[in-house]
Amino acid sequence: MSLYKLLSPKKFVDLVARETTRRIVPVDATWYMPNDPRDAQKEFLEGERLPNSVFFDIDAVKDKTSQYPHMVPDIKTFNEGMSKLGLKRDDILVIYDRVGNFSSPRCVWTIGPFEHPNLYLLNNYNTYKSAGYPLDTTKKTNVTDFPVSEYVADSSLAIDEVVPFENIVGLVESGDIRSKYNVVDARALDRFEGKAPEPRPIIPSGHVPGAHPLPFAQVLDPTTKAYPETPEEMLAVLNEATEKLGYKIDPKKPTIAMCGTGITGCIIKTAIEHAGLKMVRLYDGSWTEYAQRVDASKIAKNRD
Incomplete structure (x- = not known):
């Protein structure tokens, strides 16, 4: 069973327009292969992104005790990563990456086992951009504009995933x-x-x-x-x-x-x-x- 849903750009835009009680937070999960010299976080800060986005580093929110590059994090590490971004359990999270659907499926899967209530994968950034929907191109100095939160997931379905x-x-x-x-x-x-x-x-x-x-x-x-x-x-x-x-x-x-x-x-x-x-x-x-x-x-x- 998938722990998240696909969301088309049009449905995302419609959701932003009609939602009045909960925050909708786009989460940029752009990542490049180790043999690619590009810097995804630098591009996020200096280039284009979905409005009101935060940047999720999949190289940081992982099992840091493992010698392997991207292993699902434990609850403590996950909660710390989400809290540093200022995210909350009642946020509607829409995950994307600026390549298309490359690293964002990994990010949304990483969040999924911790049972975030409203979790979506944008399908996808390229389609959103080509449709002429809004983009933010202002320079940023931080990967999030939200203050540190106290995100609390108290269980993980990783053993099943x-x-x-x-x-x-x-x-x-x-x-x-x-x-x-x-x-x-x-x-x-x-x-x-x-x-x-x-x-x-x-x-x-x-x-x-x-x-x-x-x-x-x-x-x-x-x-x-x-x-x-x-x-x-x-x-x-x-x-x-x-x-x-x-x-x-x-x-x-x-x-x-x-x-x-x-x-x-x-x-x-x-x-x-x-x-x-x-x-x-x-x-x-x-x-x-x-x-x-x-x-x-x-x-x-x-x-x-």
Whole structure:
């Protein structure tokens, strides 16, 4: 079950116009790959953004005890991050990124397990901008204009949303991945097949044996990077993409989404849930964790 909803730019604008009792806070979650020199926070402060936005740093609100880049935070870390931004439990949060739907699905997924009551993913910034809706281009000095708050989430559903490393290895060793699960990997096909290097040079390319590729770009509009509007359209896009890759996601089986570090895996997780499939979880450590913790015999390169 998805813990957030997709919101079209028009519905977002309509929501802003009619809501009079609660704050609507756009949350900019723009993030770039480590081999990209751009600075997302600097661009937020000096460039364009949705009006009244705050900037959520997904490199900061995470499990800081883990050696892996983007692991779901504990409650204390999450509450501290939300409080520093001045956010409140009764805020309506609308998550977006200025790439399109790249890092914002990860941000909205990070917030989702803490059961924020009104949580949306904007679908998406590029569509919003091309429609001519308002943008803020004033220079900012802070990532939020709100005073520090006391955000309190007192529980987390992460145990239900996250698949741990041990489960993945167990499935590989038993050979049960494809009989029991759909495991889909959002990385580029050449990385999945071991033909191109990973962005982090210490990590070999390849894939979890039994996993299928689902490059995240294939579930988004090639121009706007938006998800198809309806579940029916999303399912058609998903089926077309997997058919071209030589397989089909079995709706009767639970699905595990993964990628390099848990960022783009959330793009395909959102797509699969938007298409109406149930029981979709994220392998949060993803390829970065898996490839560093197993020996070469548990790394596949050829597709079967």
